[in-house]
Amino acid sequence: MNLDQIYAELTELANSGDPTFANAANFCGQLAQQAQAGQMSNEELTETLQDVQRQMNIIQDMSQMALKEKLNTCINGLIAIASAV
Secondary structure, three states: OOHHHHHHHHHHHHOOOOHHHHHHHHHHHHHHHHHHOOOOOHHHHHHHHHHHHHHHOOOOOHHHHHHHHHHHHHHHHHHHHHHHO
């Protein structure tokens, strides 16, 4: 998954109609943009994204599992990209 695909998935999540996932997706996108602009280190990005993952782990509602998995995939992709730089 490349950065453009991740941004597309985050946009889809942001427009999902679920406020929890919309907010998380917007936040993750903002973090990635800040890291790209050099406003935060890759380590800070990774740590903050992992915090978002931990917060999302508490969601147990089966109707939200697809959104949760999609967000998790995006976060893992961003972490992988940040780790590769």
